[in-house]
Every structure is written in C-alpha cells, then in structure tokens.
Amino acid sequence: MQVEEWSAAGHYAEVAGQRIFLRQGGSGPPLVLIHGFPAGSWIWHRIWPHLAARWTVIAPDLLGFGLSDKPAEADYTISQQADIVDTLLTQLGLREVDVLAHAYGVSVAQELLARRVHDPPGADAVPPVAIRSICFLNGAVFPEANRRTFGQRLTVSAIGPLVGWVAGFPYAPFRRNMCSVFGRDTKPTEADLKAFWTLLRHNGGERVIWKLMTYLAQREANRERWVGAMERSGIPLHMILGPDDPLSGAQGRRWRELLPRYEVAVLDSQVGHFPQFEAPSAVASAYEQFRTETGNRGVPERIRTSDLLLRRQPLYPAELRGRKAGGR
Secondary structure, three states: HHHHHHHHHEEEEEEOEEEEEEEEEOOOOOOEEEEOOOOHHHHHHHHHHHHHHOEEEEEEEEEEEEOOOOOOOOOOHHHHHHHHHHHHHHOOOOOOOEEEOOOOHHHHHHHHHHHHHHHHOOOOOOOOOEEEEEEOOOOOHHHHOOOOOOOHHHHHOOOOHHEEEEEOOHHHHHHHHHHOOOOOOOOOOOHHHHHHHHHHHHHHHHHHOHHOOOOHHHHHHHHHHHHHHHHOOOOOOEEEEEOOOOOOOOOOHHHHOOOOOOOEEOOOOOOOHHHHHHHHOOOOOHHHHHHHHHHOOOOOOOOOOHHHHHHHHHOOOOOOOEEOOOOO
C-alpha cells in the first residue's frame, strides 16, 4: 500500500493541541497498534487486513512520526507519547483495549502499563482506559539485551542536534542503517525505503530525530519501573520475535530469564527487526494464537508458584526456546 493510500484512509484527531494522524478499521474488540521508528502507523499496512478481520484496529502516528505534527519545541519523551495515547483512547470513548507494540512503541506500551500498576488514579480521578493484554514485537523490553546501530549512536551523541540541521539527514546512511536491521532475505525494496524516508521527513521530521532518539536513554532510566510493572502485572503479556535482528534479537533469551511464565513466539530465522512488514502472515498467526490461548484470563493458567519464583533465578538458556510460529 502506498503512503498516499494509507493517508487517505485515515483522519486526524486533536490531542493536547497537536494533530495526531489516526487509522481505524475492522470490527470486534479494540486493538491498539503502537508503531516503532521511523515510519509511523504505515508500518502496519501489510498486517492490517489480518488484524482487521478480527478486531477494531486503532493505529495512531505518535507525535513526531509519520503524518502527525512534529513541533520543534516538543520534548518527545516516552511519557509525553504515553499521555497522547491515553488521551486519544479516552477521546475515542473506549473502556478497555489490547495492545500490540513494536520497537519504540514497546517503550510507550511499557510506560502505559507502569502507570496502571504503579500509579493508580485517585478516588476522584477519571481512571485510564484499561489494558487487557500487551504483545511486544521486536523492541527493547530489556535495554541491557539491546544493541544500537551506528546511526542511533551518532544521533544521541553530542552532535545529534546537528545531524538534521546541517547534514539534512542524508538518505544514503538512512538507507544503509534500515537495510542492516531487516532479515537477510526480507530486505525492503527501494520503494519501501523511499516510503520510510518520506514519512520520516514529512513535516520537517528530520529536525526532531535527535529528540525522538532520546528514548534510548529513557529506556535505561526507566528500566526498573517498566520491567517491574511487567513482573507485577496480572494481564497477559507476550513477545513475538524476529530473531535475525541485530538490535533486539537477543530479547527472547532475556524475556525467558526474567518472565518465564509468559511465552515468546520466535518467527522464521530470517525475519529481522520489522516482523509485521517482513512476515505479516506469521506475525498475525502468532498474535491470534496468543489471544486465543489467553482469552479473557488475566494470567496463563499453566503458571505455578514455582514458575513465579523463577523470575529471580538466572536461567541463562543456551538458545532461544520460543515456540516456532510458522513461516513468512
């Protein structure tokens, strides 16, 4: 699907004084998709028909991404992005949602969960929209198990603010970095790369990239809060992993060390950092299986007291032992 077609099928919502692009479709219980870097909600277009067949799918472009506003004065913290998602869900009149989050969006989903676990609203406050389940897709749930590309390291360095202003965020290194995180046999086409590039630069997005990239440090600063919320949460959690990912490919092992009561669905060995783009059918199948198995239960039934105690034990498995989740 072309960016123009995706844009024409969506609309804008005003959230906290900012125009946020939003795509909605399908029918059934609401499922919120929180995208990663750099393409915004368009990254979901290949998996959209699969998900919209079973759920009412809601996919915003976060502030600074895709077709949404990209104000120079914004801080672009994960907390600010979570505020936007929370406000948007309330404006839509939703009572409860499930969440599927990718990459950057993983951190936003973790903050949303942490608020519900650590920061319950006061007696007179309006409670936030309830989250029934969260599925994480190739993101740094555990920052200690993640790697950074050269481009990420450059953007968060002391010269990060100059990257967009002086160099104009050139296409060649962007293209090289993007291709490096896709799977070996699932590389994007030139048309795909130009679409990513167009969305990144829309509304002057290259000028705020260095601010968006501060999420890398925020992950580390909020690690205990976010992971602690996952450990304490009673809702179903899940990870779907494209293992040929130089950034997040090791997340599955760490997940099994710290959250052994929850499953990891490992995709084909050739799928990289963007599974919903590289292997949409396999991701949809794995996600549908997760939702079918958990249903309305708060925690998987197979959990035993001994499983909960394993959270504090270093398991150090020799390899990822997640359930194989079909081919591409």
